[in-house]
Amino acid sequence: MADQERWQVSDSTAELYELHVASWFAKWATDLVERAGIKTGSTVLDLGCGTGVVSRALGPVVGAAGAITASDLNESMLAEAERLGIESAPIQWRRADAESLPFATDEFDALLCQQALQFVPNKGAAVSEMRRVVRPGGIAAVSVWSRLEENPYVAALANGLAAHLSEPAGEVMRAPMGFGERSKLEEVFTGAGFVSVEVEPVVITRSPINAIEAIDGNLRALPIAERIGAMHPDAYNAMIDQIADELSDYITDGTLTMPSTSLVAIAMA
16 A cells, blocks of 8 residues: 555644644544543553544543553654653553554553544454454444545545546545445454444534635645645645635635544444
8 A cells, every 4th residue: 555545744744734634633532532431540552643632632531540652653643743742641652553563462451543544454454453452341442534425524625636636636535534334344343353342423523713724734734745735826726716615515704614524433352
């Protein structure tokens, strides 16, 4: 699988991701921590941590008596997460491939993975590794984007990229939606040996934000940011206009208020 399909980004793009995307994910992180039922003193793995948004939500919950391990395949994302740090809990940062985790069997009370599993080539191997490192009776809480039809913001970005940059660029944006089926999640978790798994759609509305700033920021935080930055200004502005027009039902006086849908799986080891 090409690097961009696993969401590999540069140092500068990781900073843009934190600025424009992580703030979008903050509500999702809080929701995921709550659904997982994380307790004070727990040892938790934040798998595919990105710039650390889930770890920052976990810190006050697990507290000083607990411990967080935050891991990501992308070194730039991990470096940005470590630079930002967290409060309230001990944390270690580890580069790790989800398909072959460098952690001991039964090491963690819980594992959280927000919007990362869909980028792993061998999802069965990754979920089997989740089961291995989570102790019996522990919890894995995993979110993935739902179908493209249920995420009009992402669909609009994809359509704009396809029309004004290239069809493969549009596919980069659509790729995160390729695992958004309840049956796929249920099958991969039961197949990996989890005792039970419950999957449900969760809709969260992004906090109101300037529409053009949101669209521009999200585009520049993509793995193909260098190609987007090389576009002629006229072509880039036309792309922004198309995306904004497609999202006009969600924009009022230049402000975007956008619902998005994920599938959340809560699996017991």
